[in-house]
Amino acid sequence: MYEMKPEYYIGIEAIDNQHTELFRIADEAYELLRQEFVADKFDNIVAIIVQLKEYAIQHFSDEEAYMVSIGHKKFLSHKMEHEDFLEKVNNIDFDSMDHNQTETLVDIMAFLSDWLVHHILEKDKLIGTL
Numbered sequence: 001m002y003e004m005k006p007e008y009y010i011g012i013e014a015i016d017n018q019h020t021e022l023f024r025i026a027d028e029a030y031e032l033l034r035q036e037f038v039a040d041k042f043d044n045i046v047a048i049i050v051q052l053k054e055y056a057i058q059h060f061s062d063e064e065a066y067m068v069s070i071g072h073k074k075f076l077s078h079k080m081e082h083e084d085f086l087e088k089v090n091n092i093d094f095d096s097m098d099h100n101q102t103e104t105l106v107d108i109m110a111f112l113s114d115w116l117v118h119h120i121l122e123k124d125k126l127i128g129t130l
Helices: 013-034 042-069 075-090 094-099 101-122
Strands: none
Touching: 013 042, 013 101, 042 075, 042 094, 042 101, 075 101, 094 101
């Protein structure tokens, strides 16, 4: 369901590859949601969240370093969006998640879908053009 579509490519191979991996992680959440016969998905959800957080930290660091190297004019506002993303991921309540696993997965998928698409199309596409 989640895939890196042609319109999401920004033309910087390293960043495009990392975006592809973020979509793969989002798709992993979707595939977990589809597994009807797995009653307790808590450990899998935690693993996805940890993977997402760790990968996002690396991706944001690489993307920000690239932006600094080219003198991107909107670096600070872009960095703030990255920080907001990490804050959202860091504030996932694992206690309530255990009791609402399906709802948590749906929320994670909606957040990732919205954030990835809008951030890439509205912010990352500007990298190298400003």
